[in-house]
Amino acid sequence: MDLDFAKLGGLLPAIVQDAQSGEVLMLGFMNEEAYAATRSTGDVTFFSRSRNQLWRKGEQSGHLLRVREMRVDCDVDALLIRVDALGPGVCHEGYRSCFFRRIYENGMAEVVEERVFDPQAVYGARENQKKDPRS
Amino acid sequence: MDLDFAKLGGLLPAIVQDAQSGEVLMLGFMNEEAYAATRSTGDVTFFSRSRNQLWRKGEQSGHLLRVREMRVDCDVDALLIRVDALGPGVCHEGYRSCFFRRIYENGMAEVVEERVFDPQAVYGARENQKKDPRS
Numbered sequence: 240m241d242l243d244f245a246k247l248g249g250l251l252p253a254i255v256q257d258a259q260s261g262e263v264l265m266l267g268f269m270n271e272e273a274y275a276a277t278r279s280t281g282d283v284t285f286f287s288r289s290r291n292q293l294w295r296k297g298e299q300s301g302h303l304l305r306v307r308e309m310r311v312d313c314d315v316d317a318l319l320i321r322v323d324a325l326g327p328g329v330c331h332e333g334y335r336s337c338f339f340r341r342i343y344e345n346g347m348a349e350v351v352e353e354r355v356f357d358p359q360a361v362y363g364a365r366e367n368q369k370k371d372p373r374s
Numbered sequence: 375m376d377l378d379f380a381k382l383g384g385l386l387p388a389i390v391q392d393a394q395s396g397e398v399l400m401l402g403f404m405n406e407e408a409y410a411a412t413r414s415t416g417d418v419t420f421f422s423r424s425r426n427q428l429w430r431k432g433e434q435s436g437h438l439l440r441v442r443e444m445r446v447d448c449d450v451d452a453l454l455i456r457v458d459a460l461g462p463g464v465c466h467e468g469y470r471s472c473f474f475r476r477i478y479e480n481g482m483a484e485v486v487e488e489r490v491f492d493p494q495a496v497y498g499a500r501e502n503q504k505k506d507p508r509s
Binding site: 266317330334339342347351 | 381387473
């Protein structure tokens with residue numbers, strides 16, 4: 240199965256979904272190397288656009304995402320990865336899902352989820368967190 | 375709530391999830407105009423990269439996606455849209471979800487969902503379908 244990495248200059252969007260609850264946890268991007276690493280290790284590995292390097296999700300926090308099932312879409316240009324999330328949450332802001340804010344009709348956004356961990360305790364000082372937000 | 379359209383040259387990935395079942399149905403891209411149209415009409419509207427124009431999902435098939443809830447992620451560079459899908463499926467190949475193929479460890483892909491409609495009956499002749507695959 241050849242995936243189409245060309246449409247976004249070598250990157251493919253990958254949706255991460257909790258295999259048990261069905262909750263959508265985050266969206267990241269993979270290049271061919273990250274996709275190969277994900278398949279060979281069983282741990283979701285992205286390509287970090289900000290750091291320009293492979294990024295095994297949870298490598299710092301221990302909140303790894305273990306692959307349960309991978310799906311590819313009709314145009315072979317997007318992935319859906321069902322995972323077991325080894326940690327309370329995937330978001331560097333301390334939420335279960337990165338999609339913790341709802342946008343209302345008037346354009347205002349509101350946090351609609353509960354924090355499940357303290358990001359400073361997991362990721363260290365706020366300054367580091369800003370520089371390296373999603374490791 | 376200002377979204378970050380800059381990272382992908384004016385486009386934002388938008389995940390579409392069935393509001394009832396939690397099934398991930400597809401991933402599309404929105405530019406600012408498509409995002410505004412989605413909010414003002416309540417129908418999921420993408421920017422078609424292949425046709426270089428706005429694309430109200432279901433405009434041809436009648437399988438519109440009615441917005442139930444919009445979420446934005448921590449980096450304001452991805453959307454999660456929970457919808458009521460007005461039709462048997464969203465995929466131009468006749469499946470409920472575009473993610474109808476599973477990728478196995480050896481890299482082989484297999485169809486793991488059932489077809490729910492006849493794409494030729496909905497989208498017309500196969501030749502048109504190829505030229506304009508997801509309208």
